[in-house]
Amino acid sequence: MPLSREHHFSLLFSWKILQGLKNGTSTDRIADYVAYFWENNLRLHFEQEEVALFSHFPHHDMVKTALTEHQTMRQFIQFVVDSGHLETERRQQLEDLALLVKSHVRMEERELFPALEKRLSGEALKQAAVVLHDMCDTPKGDDYGDEFWDIKK
Numbered sequence: 001m002p003l004s005r006e007h008h009f010s011l012l013f014s015w016k017i018l019q020g021l022k023n024g025t026s027t028d029r030i031a032d033y034v035a036y037f038w039e040n041n042l043r044l045h046f047e048q049e050e051v052a053l054f055s056h057f058p059h060h061d062m063v064k065t066a067l068t069e070h071q072t073m074r075q076f077i078q079f080v081v082d083s084g085h086l087e088t089e090r091r092q093q094l095e096d097l098a099l100l101v102k103s104h105v106r107m108e109e110r111e112l113f114p115a116l117e118k119r120l121s122g123e124a125l126k127q128a129a130v131v132l133h134d135m136c137d138t139p140k141g142d143d144y145g146d147e148f149w150d151i152k153k
Helices: 002-022 026-058 061-081 087-119 124-135
Strands: none
Touching: 002 087, 002 124, 026 061, 026 087, 061 124
């Protein structure tokens, strides 16, 4: 459940990036948000999924896909946070990141999590809940101050 709640914020993250790009917001402003969201949400979220859930089924095809997508998102984030790239390249990487986050969350929610829940025993699910709680018992949100996605701001 905590991971699914966090997925809501990940979908908003994706939407905000796409809105910012659509509105012509500078990639520096969007990249600052990406760095903020990575440090305050996604980094730990990925670790939680990888340790609490994915570690039980490292050879499952959907787990392999999810892990590959996590790595790709890390690379996109590193790229866009680095200001040494051309504006057009950063815009493309930001769009690619936003679209991958959106499709990744949908895949996890609709396919991967239900598949893992069916395969994990009740005891394994309890252990996963303990691991998740131990890793971070503070609910995450998104209280970033610069509303770059709002064309009026």
